[in-house]
Amino acid sequence: MQAVTLGPAGTYSHRAARAVADEVAFRESVSAIVDAVDTGTYDRGVVPIENSIEGSVTETLDAIADANIAVTREIVTPIRHALLAQSDSFSTVASHSQALAQCRTYLETEYPNATLEAVTSTARGVERAREDASVAGIGHPDNAGDGLRVLAEDIQDRSSNATRFFVLAPASERSDAGGKSTVVVYPNANYPGLLLELLEAFAERDINLSRIESRPSGNRLGDYLFHIDFEAGLYEERAQEALESVDDIASRGWVKRLGSYDTQHVLY
Ligand SMILES: O=C(O)C(=O)Cc1ccccc1
Structure with missing residues (x-):
């Protein structure tokens, strides 16, 4: 089974999607993912719905209210953010708006002068950091790979940080069975x-x-x-x-x- 989720590779959505599909394809917005399932391009989509610190992902709520799709599973996963950069002399922190918000206190305390830049996903922010020494990304520490250092781990404002994802399927697969x-x-x-x-x-x-x-x-x-x-x-x-x-x-x-x-x- 192939699923589509928020890319590029390495997002938290990608980690959740691996639990439902062997092959994962990517889009750069939640609306594009919902659309890809609605139009039958993919059998499954995985989208973030709410976070324990920051609350609802409103783009997801609005996209699923408009679409003709089914929710077939929810995935709950802990989120532990790391700060990734080429060195500690960066001036911009790039990440998904939810990740920046989840680390607000840490960033204000440790890097009060940094410019915050919202990008389409955490993995996109990490890519920016890989290309540009003046940029740090916030994302899962496994994204460091070659060329990036993990400057700090567990930087979210509360140790208990969990995100809930919906698994989407075509409307014809809507089920009446399940606990929720x-x-x-x-x-x-x-x-x-x-x-x-x-x-x-x-x-x-x-x-x-x-x-x-x-x-x-x-x-x-x-x-x-x-x-x-x-x-x-x-x-x-x-x-x-x-x-x-x-x-x-x-x-x-x-x-x-x-x-x-x-x-x-x-x-x-
Ligand atoms: O950008 C990502 O990695 C996502 O999957 C969205 C997201 C961002 C922050 C916490 C959980 C999910």
Whole structure:
């Protein structure tokens, strides 16, 4: 099986993707990965969804809300960042915006004068460091290879730093089996108690929510989509009943069932 994920080789997404596919191809943006699965170019895509320090990867939430795909697994992996450069005389630190944010305190304390440069992935930042002695990258220490030194390890602001990835598949592979499910709800309505009604649909059936995230619909200010993860499979009657109730609440909008799935913990 071939999977597509965030490149170039050496990203954290690449490490997660190796757990689901023997061959991994790369794109330089999350939207391009979601698109490649949606259009059938690849059978699987692996995208970061949320981080324990920095929260949601909003580009992923927006791309999956728009696409016709399924979520077939979640992968949770610890993230341990290293600072990689040719020497310690660099003036710019280049990395993925999430990695720069996860190391904010370390960078402010140790390199207060460095310029931070957001690039498309951690591995892209490491490539910049390999080509340019004035640049350091933040990424997995295994990316050092020839020509780069590991100047510091474990530089994230909290020792417990984990990222959750979604494994995406074509919509036809959506499964009702699994311990968790994800839906995106667009109520296209705004009245007192709307969100309470949505939450009650799950609470009344004893279904635990593990995440709820609002994203702007893009249609008008104050209008939102809700990304909801809950701890039940779509095969379960209580989940089906909860979603019937959610369908009623969102009768002026839509409810997208992305699928049920299990969790895989990947260590490296
Ligand atoms: O840039 C990467 O390596 C990614 O896979 C995205 C990312 C960045 C920081 C933490 C986890 C995932």
